[in-house]
Amino acid sequence: MFVPAIKGQGTEEQQKKWLPLAYKFQIIGCYAQTELGHGSNVQGLETTATFDPMTDEFVIHSPTLTSSKWWPGGLGKASTHAVVYARLITEGKDYGIHGFIVQLRSLEDHSPLPGVTLGDIGGKFGSGAYNSMDNGVLRFDHVRIPRDQMLMRLSQVTREGKYVQSDVPKQLLYGTMVYVRQSIVADASKALSRAVCIAVRYSAIRKQFGSQDGGPETQVLNYRTQQSRLFPLLASAYAFRFVGDWLNWLYTDVTQKLEVKDYSTLQEAHACTAGLKAVTTSATADAIEECRKLCGGHGYLNSSGLPELFAVYVPACTYEGDNVVLLLQVARILMKTVSQLTSGKQPVGTMAYMGKVQHLMQSKCAVKTAEDWLNPAFIQEAFEARALRMAVNCAQNIGQASNQEEGFYERSPDLLEAAVAHIQLIIVTKFIEKVHQDIPGHGVKEQLQNLCNVYALYTLHKHLGDFLATGSLTPKQGALANEQLGKLYAQVRPNAVALVDAFNYTDHYLGSVLGRYDGNVYPALYEEAWKDPLNETVVPEGYHEYLRPLLKQQLKLSRL
Ligand SMILES: CCCCCCCCCC/C=C\CCCCCC(=O)SCCNC(=O)CCNC(=O)[C@H](O)C(C)(C)COP(=O)(O)OP(=O)(O)OC[C@H]1O[C@@H](n2cnc3c(N)ncnc32)[C@H](O)[C@@H]1OP(=O)(O)O
Numbered sequence: 001m002f003v004p005a006i007k008g009q010g011t012e013e014q015q016k017k018w019l020p021l022a023y024k025f026q027i028i029g030c031y032a033q034t035e036l037g038h039g040s041n042v043q044g045l046e047t048t049a050t051f052d053p054m055t056d057e058f059v060i061h062s063p064t065l066t067s068s069k070w071w072p073g074g075l076g077k078a079s080t081h082a083v084v085y086a087r088l089i090t091e092g093k094d095y096g097i098h099g100f101i102v103q104l105r106s107l108e109d110h111s112p113l114p115g116v117t118l119g120d121i122g123g124k125f126g127s128g129a130y131n132s133m134d135n136g137v138l139r140f141d142h143v144r145i146p147r148d149q150m151l152m153r154l155s156q157v158t159r160e161g162k163y164v165q166s167d168v169p170k171q172l173l174y175g176t177m178v179y180v181r182q183s184i185v186a187d188a189s190k191a192l193s194r195a196v197c198i199a200v201r202y203s204a205i206r207k208q209f210g211s212q213d214g215g216p217e218t219q220v221l222n223y224r225t226q227q228s229r230l231f232p233l234l235a236s237a238y239a240f241r242f243v244g245d246w247l248n249w250l251y252t253d254v255t256q257k258l259e260v261k262d263y264s265t266l267q268e269a270h271a272c273t274a275g276l277k278a279v280t281t282s283a284t285a286d287a288i289e290e291c292r293k294l295c296g297g298h299g300y301l302n303s304s305g306l307p308e309l310f311a312v313y314v315p316a317c318t319y320e321g322d323n324v325v326l327l328l329q330v331a332r333i334l335m336k337t338v339s340q341l342t343s344g345k346q347p348v349g350t351m352a353y354m355g356k357v358q359h360l361m362q363s364k365c366a367v368k369t370a371e372d373w374l375n376p377a378f379i380q381e382a383f384e385a386r387a388l389r390m391a392v393n394c395a396q397n398i399g400q401a402s403n404q405e406e407g408f409y410e411r412s413p414d415l416l417e418a419a420v421a422h423i424q425l426i427i428v429t430k431f432i433e434k435v436h437q438d439i440p441g442h443g444v445k446e447q448l449q450n451l452c453n454v455y456a457l458y459t460l461h462k463h464l465g466d467f468l469a470t471g472s473l474t475p476k477q478g479a480l481a482n483e484q485l486g487k488l489y490a491q492v493r494p495n496a497v498a499l500v501d502a503f504n505y506t507d508h509y510l511g512s513v514l515g516r517y518d519g520n521v522y523p524a525l526y527e528e529a530w531k532d533p534l535n536e537t538v539v540p541e542g543y544h545e546y547l548r549p550l551l552k553q554q555l556k557l558s559r560l
């Protein structure tokens with residue numbers, strides 16, 4: 001994040017100076033924004049950067065305990081530099097949060113520079129690999145940096161100390177976070193596909209109950225409950241891959257527009273990166289845990305690969321923006337868009353469907369049979385009507401409040417659900433668009449169409465209350481969707497293993513005895529057990545000190 005921060009907020013000159021050093025690992029940088037007292041609320045950060053015109057320097061200082069930088073990855077032990085976000089103060093005025101390049105450690109012996117106190121913040125969730133990341137704490141005691149180490153692409157301070165705001169939206173300060181959020185959506189698909197690969201392969205080899213007259217027991221993958229829990233996760237892995245590809249396109253397109261000072265899609269980029277990051281990471285974190293449960297007891301072994309994957313993955317719901325905070329950002333944009341509908345301003349991009357407000361507010365879903373739910377037009381319209389009606393309902397309720405802001409906070413739980421509905425519409429839309437494309441490979445398109453319908457109808461089934469409460473569906477149509485879902489699971493079943501093999505993960509990368517490509521699980525589980533250090537001695541350490549005396553004492557007592 002150190003590099004994209006300099007690319008996005010540094011001048012050409014600053015990029016020329018700092019990026020080659022970072023690329024060649026002549027310096028190691030981190031992104032020091034979050035503090036002990038503030039993470040979500042960036043504008044509440046307390047670290048100060050006060051301009052001293054006498055020396056043409058900024059004085060970086062941590063005025064309070066809560067202003068200590070806290071969490072930045074790489075900060076505790078590895079980084080020599082940081083992009084530090086601090087309150088810029090010049091001529092006695094506070095101009096809010098800006099980025100500054102600050103050297104933290106000597107390039108000679110890695111010792112902290114004068115005025116810099118830093119270290120690691122300690123162990124994190126479980127024994128997961130995230131403990132290999134030195135998330136750190138950092139405090140400044142009046143550390144001086146040259147004025148040219150303020151990142152000056154978006155705003156400047158002159159030699160005399162005058163603050164100059166460039167003619168660019170101040171939100172570009174948040175550009176690094178937008179960049180990482182879009183990459184996190186692709187990461188969600190990777191993490192989810194790993195978990196699903198393990199669970200599907202294991203479910204295919206695991207047999208339990210159901211044997212007739214001594215025949216083989218039933219593969220658990222054949223149980224409808226296993227399929228109804230597992231196949232929506234398989235479909236989600238593909239859904240998040242395709243929407244992540246599209247989001248990367250959107251981000252690239254916005255970045256190119258920014259180069260020519262076209263800021264027209266900045267809001268769309270913010271809403272989509274924030275919302276998709278929130279929805280895909282929440283779903284993926286829950287799904288990895290569900291995959292553990294789908295593997296029964298063996299899923300709880302570290303050798304299954306699932307506990308580690310879960311421990312490493314779950315902070316994604318928090319870092320790069322707490323998911324609730326990000327969804328409320330989406331909600332704000334939805335409310336703004338609804339308020340503009342009466343002005344005749346046509347919504348664009350992923351909000352364009354809201355322009356069909358007259359139709360969508362009164363449309364009746366035309367589904368009459370279970371098969372009708374295989375028609376993408378019916379799915380698309382049902383999701384559009386649900387999302388729009390939830391947004392309009394929120395706007396109407398907020399409108400009844402005496403104060404807009406008060407109304408927004410009062411209705412924030414409903415706004416959260418409306419934001420999720422909007423983001424799920426985007427995911428469904430991009431999956432439908434994907435399967436409409438030419439897709440190479442015999443039968444591949446049909447399989448992806450099945451998964452697209454599984455993702456859409458499962459999501460509809462899980463959120464049926466929204467569809468019924470907004471009148472977007474009737475209970476009968478909801479029941480038909482569920483009926484069709486069961487038929488789709490039967491179609492996915494024969495290809496389930498092939499659909500996870502398609503992720504093309506090596507056994508090494510998967511790191512799971514349950515997810516082995518050859519399915520040879522039991523010998524592998526048994527072999528793995530003996531690698532446990534506890535088994536280095538047949539008689540356990542502590543026997544003579546603790547167990548033997550206890551056993552002997554009990555034996556004596558029993559003879560009395
Ligand atoms: C396979 C195994 C699994 C492996 C998984 C792991 C993969 C590893 C890769 C993952 C990557 C990295 C590892 C982790 C890194 C984590 C790093 C961090 O966490 S960095 C810190 C992140 N912090 C945040 O995200 C803070 C969140 N808070 C904010 O962004 C802001 O405070 C806020 C947006 C919530 C509020 O900002 P504020 O300035 O108060 O603005 P307003 O809400 O008043 O909005 C004003 C206006 O601005 C618009 N806006 C806001 N943000 C943006 C934006 N980013 N872009 C464009 N526009 C923005 C907003 O819509 C408003 O617009 P109006 O038109 O005025 O309404």
Ligand SMILES: Cc1cc2nc3c(=O)[nH]c(=O)nc-3n(C[C@H](O)[C@H](O)[C@H](O)COP(=O)(O)OP(=O)(O)OC[C@H]3O[C@@H](n4cnc5c(N)ncnc54)[C@H](O)[C@@H]3O)c2cc1C
Nearest residue numbers: 031033034038039040071072073315318319320321322324
């Ligand atoms: C593994 C990890 C790595 C990280 N790496 C970095 C890094 O490299 N650099 C960096 O700068 N930071 C980093 N962070 C910090 C991270 O970005 C913040 O923790 C994150 O942005 C959440 O902010 P917070 O901790 O202040 O949460 P808080 O906002 O304090 O969240 C606490 C609760 O308050 C709720 N809440 C907060 N505001 C509102 C609101 N307005 N309305 C409703 N509910 C609200 C939240 O939903 C949540 O339930 C990292 C964090 C983790 C866990």
